[in-house]
Amino acid sequence: MTRSQFARYVESSQLAFRRFLTALCCGDSQLADDIAQEAYLKAYMACDKLEDDSKFNSWLYRIGYNSFISNRRTARFNVGYDEAYSLPSADFSDEAFRYQELHAALERLPNKERTSVLLYYMEGYSVKEITEVTGASQEAVRTHLSRGRNHLRSLLSKNENEYGQGY
Numbered sequence: 001m002t003r004s005q006f007a008r009y010v011e012s013s014q015l016a017f018r019r020f021l022t023a024l025c026c027g028d029s030q031l032a033d034d035i036a037q038e039a040y041l042k043a044y045m046a047c048d049k050l051e052d053d054s055k056f057n058s059w060l061y062r063i064g065y066n067s068f069i070s071n072r073r074t075a076r077f078n079v080g081y082d083e084a085y086s087l088p089s090a091d092f093s094d095e096a097f098r099y100q101e102l103h104a105a106l107e108r109l110p111n112k113e114r115t116s117v118l119l120y121y122m123e124g125y126s127v128k129e130i131t132e133v134t135g136a137s138q139e140a141v142r143t144h145l146s147r148g149r150n151h152l153r154s155l156l157s158k159n160e161n162e163y164g165q166g167y
Contacts, residue, residue: 001047009056016057017036020064020119021036023118023122026104065133115133
């Protein structure tokens with residue numbers, strides 16, 4: 001694959017790929033951008049190994065998914081008071097809260113369920129394509145989809161019952 005071909009493939013898939021990573025990161029667009037950059041760099045370094053250009057998107061999503069998993073394994077969630085106090089304040093506009101409930105529910109799903117649900121419903125991937133991205137069997141992907149739907153339904157209806165519609 002030439003440099004210009006790689007650039008064309010990235011350009012045509014960039015919005016969907018970053019949307020997927022942002023959802024995978026439960027709305028943390030900065031983390032998603034970091035993972036996207038890492039995935040693009042890894043993809044560029046290995047683009048000569050891609051034998052079938054028609055599989056570029058699933059190949060890139062697999063690299064992105066693996067980068068996400070690696071990031072989750074090494075992430076530190078313990079932040080001291082002084083560090084938390086010095087963090088820049090978030091954007092609290094209405095737009096920032098638009099998908100807050102969905103992102104909160106997605107964050108509570110196990111990674112495999114979240115990934116399968118996002119790829120299937122948000123990106124329109126087939127079960128077979130999801131297996132290429134995640135490395136799971138088709139039966140496992142179907143199970144992740146089923147469980148993910150049930151968990152999301154439960155989490156979202158629980159929030160609706162707690163706060164009422166249109167809170």
